[in-house]
Amino acid sequence: MSDASRDNAIMMTPKALQAFLLAHIALARPMQVEVRHVDDRQVVLAAPLTPNLNHHGTVFGGSAAAVSILAAWSLLHVRLDAAGIEAQLVVHRTNMEYMQPIDGDFTATGSMADPTEWDDFVQRLQRKGRARLRLKAVLAIAGTALARLEGEFVARRPD
Amino acid sequence: MSDASRDNAIMMTPKALQAFLLAHIALARPMQVEVRHVDDRQVVLAAPLTPNLNHHGTVFGGSAAAVSILAAWSLLHVRLDAAGIEAQLVVHRTNMEYMQPIDGDFTATGSMADPTEWDDFVQRLQRKGRARLRLKAVLAIAGTALARLEGEFVARRPD
Numbered sequence: 001m002s003d004a005s006r007d008n009a010i011m012m013t014p015k016a017l018q019a020f021l022l023a024h025i026a027l028a029r030p031m032q033v034e035v036r037h038v039d040d041r042q043v044v045l046a047a048p049l050t051p052n053l054n055h056h057g058t059v060f061g062g063s064a065a066a067v068s069i070l071a072a073w074s075l076l077h078v079r080l081d082a083a084g085i086e087a088q089l090v091v092h093r094t095n096m097e098y099m100q101p102i103d104g105d106f107t108a109t110g111s112m113a114d115p116t117e118w119d120d121f122v123q124r125l126q127r128k129g130r131a132r133l134r135l136k137a138v139l140a141i142a143g144t145a146l147a148r149l150e151g152e153f154v155a156r157r158p159d
Numbered sequence: 160m161s162d163a164s165r166d167n168a169i170m171m172t173p174k175a176l177q178a179f180l181l182a183h184i185a186l187a188r189p190m191q192v193e194v195r196h197v198d199d200r201q202v203v204l205a206a207p208l209t210p211n212l213n214h215h216g217t218v219f220g221g222s223a224a225a226v227s228i229l230a231a232w233s234l235l236h237v238r239l240d241a242a243g244i245e246a247q248l249v250v251h252r253t254n255m256e257y258m259q260p261i262d263g264d265f266t267a268t269g270s271m272a273d274p275t276e277w278d279d280f281v282q283r284l285q286r287k288g289r290a291r292l293r294l295k296a297v298l299a300i301a302g303t304a305l306a307r308l309e310g311e312f313v314a315r316r317p318d
Contacts, residue, residue: 025221026210027221050185051186055182060186060228062184062227063185065221065253069219096254097251
């Protein structure tokens with residue numbers, strides 16, 4: 001059985017991830033973030049326009065950044081959970097590009113920047129207790145990408 | 160009279176900026192953003208830990224990004240207002256670095272990445288109707304910098 005199918009067998013449900021985000025990330029509730037889909041390759045979050053508005057009637061860049069970070073972070077969280085690895089995750093650096101105004105309800109799809117990095121990441125985390133992984137998130141409306149984030153996240157095993 | 164002192168004479172008050180943010184940026188209220196200081200060089204915002212918490216009991220990276228973008232954007236907003244220039248401002252790209260966990264109430268200080276770029280920015284905006292400016296924000300607790308953002312913002316004159 002491949003790593004991917006083993007992970008899938010115990011992948012966190014959208015409902016469980018949603019409960020985690022609402023319980024632990026204070027901003028998830030006012031941004032009205034909803035978990036749409038979870039698998040071992042991607043996590044899809046959704047957020048409505050209204051609670052994330054700016055003065056132009058489009059999505060505030062800060063809301064876009066926050067939902068992007070949450071989507072990228074969530075993919076790493078569910079992957080580590082599926083692999084049975086306990087670790088603290090923090091964002092270390094991010095680059096974000098806003099290509100077009102986000103003028104409606106939107107999705108944020110979190111995934112690995114390069115899926116081939118996963119095995120090295122897990123090995124380093126197990127061996128050294130600390131490892132970095134690059135994740136990305138794409139914000140879209142109806143399949144059209146409007147903004148994207150790439151970020152480096154750090155995982156640390158408990159002492 | 161220099162440009163700077165002319166700007167200062169009609170610089171928006173913290174109270175006016177606060178009212179603008181609360182009225183127009185939906186996330187400003189749940190993040191409990193407060194305007195502490197406004198002058199022609201910097202805008203200082205403050206936000207408490209509690210409404211911005213993550214699951215580690217520190218500030219969620221997305222809240223940190225959102226308050227940073229707001230601080231940087233605010234400096235450009237008050238400078239253009241003081242100069243009597245009407246323009247739409249949008250964030251185009253950002254880089255953010257998280258140096259240390261933000262484990263308490265924090266400030267975000269927005270300023271220009273390079274103040275010498277201002278005159279060129281204004282001239283280009285007046286002549287071409289569109290110009291870019293680099294802004295930065297530093298997140299700190301009691302004077303210690305914990306995270307920083309640099310971003311490129313685009314101003315557009317009304318058609």
